[in-house]
Amino acid sequence: MARVPSHLILRNGVYNYRRRVPADLRSNPVFRGRDTFQVSLGVRTLVEARQQVALRKLDELFHVEHPATDEAAERTALTPALLAHIAKSAFERSMTATQRDRLSDPDDVRQEKDEWAAQQVSALNDPIGGLNTREHLRRELAPVLQIEAEAKAREFGLSADETNLNRIAGALFDAEVGAIGARVDFASGKAVPTMPAFAHASPSGSAIPLRKEAHWTFKKLAQAAMRQHPKGDSWEHKVTTVAKLFDDYVGAVPIYKIDRRKVRDFMNDIQFMPDRMAMRFPDLSLKDAIKANDARETPYRSISPNTARDGYFSIIRWVFNHALELEAIATNPCTGIRISGATKAKGKRTRNPFTVAELNAFFRLPLFTGCLSEQRPNTPGKYTFDDHRKWAPLVLLFSGARPSEVAQLAVADIKSDGPHPYISILTEYDPEDPEDERDFVVSHKTENARRNIPIHPQLIDLGFLSYVQRRKDAGDERLFPGWKLSGDGRKLYSSASWIRSLNEKQIPAITMRRPKPTLYSFRHTWKTQMAICGVPTQYQNQILGHAQSGMDEHYLGRMDIEHTYKAISRVSFDKLDLDHLKSS
Template identity: 30%
Template sequence: MTSHIKRRGSTYYAQIAVPLDVQTILGRKTMDRSLRTKDPQEAKRLLPDVLKEWHRLFDDAKRGITIVKEQRRPLTNAQMAARVYKSETALDAELRKQDHRYAIAEIDADEARRFRDGFAGRLSNDELAELVGDRIERFRTVGHHDYAPNSPEWRALAQDLCAARYEAMAREAERAEGDFNGKPSHPTIASATPEPEKAPKGETIIDLYDRYARENAKGISADTLTQARRDVKLFADTIGNIPPGKITGRHVGEWKDLLMQYPVKAAEIAAFRGMTMRQTIKKNETVKKPTISDRTVNRYLSAVGAFCDWLVLRGYLERNPVTGLHQSIDKTKRSTVPFTTDQLNTLFASPLFTGCQNDDDWHKPGNHMIRDHRFWIPLVMLFSGARPGEIAQLAVSDVRQEHGIWIMHITEEGDGDKSVKTKGSMRVVPIHPELVRLGFLKYHAAIKEAGETRFFPNATRNKRGQMVADFSRDFGRYLTRIKIKSGRGVSLYSFRHGAADALRRAGHLDEQFGFILGHTSHTMTGRYGVLPQGMLQQRVDLVNSIAYPGLKIDHLAD
């Protein structure tokens, strides 16, 4: 391969000998082309595509594909220039796809100037031949024209091809800075490069998503729809304002490639504020934030996929372009893991539970006792497996006695802006004896006597409508501060995973306790009465079997 790379000055060129049997057809003994780079490694990466193009040319010539003007209508100079522009920008896109750090934009400024001078008519015929002579020869070979070398027609075409290559350089430079919206300004190239079709007013991707969300035929929770809208908007902003019916698997595949380079919680990081997805990825080369997991990539794809299912039903698409593009996940590996007993004991002996300096400095020991949702949510999750948002939104009336048994009614019904993940997530969960021992019912009595309607009045939603999302984020940071967490692994949701493992440890099968965790489908039986499904005593037995050998929490008892 390296024998086909030559260096002229500081720039590397590709070069190959033309086979003897096609030299008379092509009218030359060698082919050469600037690779537009000073980096030898980058030159090696660019070389294969150039060689493939030349070998296709040789094969065409050998097969006698020399279509004469009478057999095929010749292309105009503008059309030939547009083909060069398209092939140059497509090469940049392909190389960028293989390695997102790649940027042709690091071009020799002198070479860019030569192409600019070429289409401005300031270069000699020999200089034009060096820059674009091989392209002119290619067009002549396949019968698009037969301009005599150095004729006025030949020179006019050479200048248009210089314009095409300079315009391609401009796009590559823009892309390296994260701007993928550039268009050719040279009139010859612009006239032959049609504007992409745009979605009509009221029919954009996000317009149709809003219609899909309003219809909500599957009863998806408001939080999930809001999150999915952000995911779909990121997709729409990235692929451009195309009609929804024009979404293809290629659009989704290229977006997936970007997702796999996308930083975790990019929207919340000041360094990425106001940036497009591609600009964010480019900036992260220096910021070096961790990228999202394969599971999160799949969450983004699922949001777009569910919307595309609706587009198929409504006749906008023939098939779902997301199908088959999800990342393969090893389900034996969990991104979130349960706490170990030692970790739990360390956590419950830490300042958040035993006394801290103040509401803001949880990690510093002190005499201030926190007994609001921040204290109770981890404990309730540990002994019920409920989600943090489900617990945080409880009304005082949702904690009550049924048939002499204290229960939590997890529901979207009642006053306030309550929601559940799915309709099937509405359920009744008996209160574990350990929570009673720790003072949960005493807290209930006190909050009820105070006249509150919400069980945890200080628990709030963030700007995105997510219940206690800020606490969930801060809790993860707290785990790092008290040296329980390092990187990914444990989080607030580790309590939920721990409850599931405790139920398995007690001998229950997943299908026997899934409804306690809210892993049920919505059925007619869930629409009537207090209990969506199952008998209350069965639930009591399940919840009471949640136990953690070696757990030390006696000091938390009120």
């Protein structure tokens, strides 16, 4: 039971070859444009599986020629230092794969493999039978080691004569034996296994990475990762910001010199990073911004552990995973690091809709019933609003739209001429979405987001269409002109400051429960109420701009506005009192 490469997986006892396809290789007819390639090898043993991979030349499908650096081109002799580098790289890849397998394997499978490894280590260390055990294991792996040795010879421009191939195969075999020992170390509770002696055979005490990518800075690596795995402008802005912050922190050193300690130190300081640091402490480094914040009489609060994990650590880990794909590093320095205080993983947050009692309390705030003045919206008085402060929460509650979608609405997007008035939505996502956490950027319009939301009868009864007419009469192009165009070229109309004010001032005034709902909870509230009132899931998905699930995604067409209007007109909130908000 030798080490299983990460691209070999078992399915019902049969080995499959599964590997991610880089973007620049997906045009190959073999991959048919897919981002993942998987094929059954039709064998049940590891040795046969590795032989099948070699015979079918599957690894060669993923081989991309890289121009050799001058340093690599000069290394045409199989020196002890190069042998040590080959063995160390193979061992570290095996160690990473072993650790990953131990975390993902079922308990019984992990225990069986651990026991086998312990037996092998014991047998290999036996002063009497150890040599026989080693020779037996090497004969078992010989066909695969030979093929891998030939690949290494090609990679480093070495002569593929029998002597060189035997020496390389010996180094690779030493790495396999080291990986077996690493499994035993992991099973005993060691976080970092004992490094075999071959890793210290170079004259300088450590093998310098030969791949040119290993000498990139983290910022350059991040740029390469974004080119290889594009995810949109907002994601690239986020990665670029984190990469610059991290590079400034560690000193822009080559990535192969960035170890777990550097990443851990950075994350320890990130958890003291002032909220909205770029705005409040422009041009200051992370450490200087923390010091400046501490010097304030009332320091700004630090970012949350979840933000540290999801907004910073996850990006650093993602970028280093790209370095692993390039084989520029042997292990991800983020492995084993945990962010103290961070709770549930991103995408699994508990939904937090408003209760009816909270809605009644919210819409009875001075903001809606009458306040002292525009500058004092939280003090009771006779001043009333007729803009986004009154109507945006009502639109959110009775449509389930995202705040950014509402912020961008034009007066012309409210279609009231036909028998079923509706809102035309063309945007894609929202910056306040807790499942997204991206900045509000110019969005690419998608089929799911392009939708028509029927205007609920109660919203019409409250006078929403009259408000729309007032905007038309005033010559306004936008439904809520109070939200200004952002000075940031990436952004459209931003409602962020208004959202923050509601979340931090108005909502805490109407509920003490934890976690508190937020403005985005209107979307969850509408989704919940549609379900309570029996609106079919397919209608819910179309109204909210979600993808349909299962086979509905392939076979279900768009429902027209007549049917979606009938679906939402049955939705009502029992005991919700909004009569005081009706326009005169």
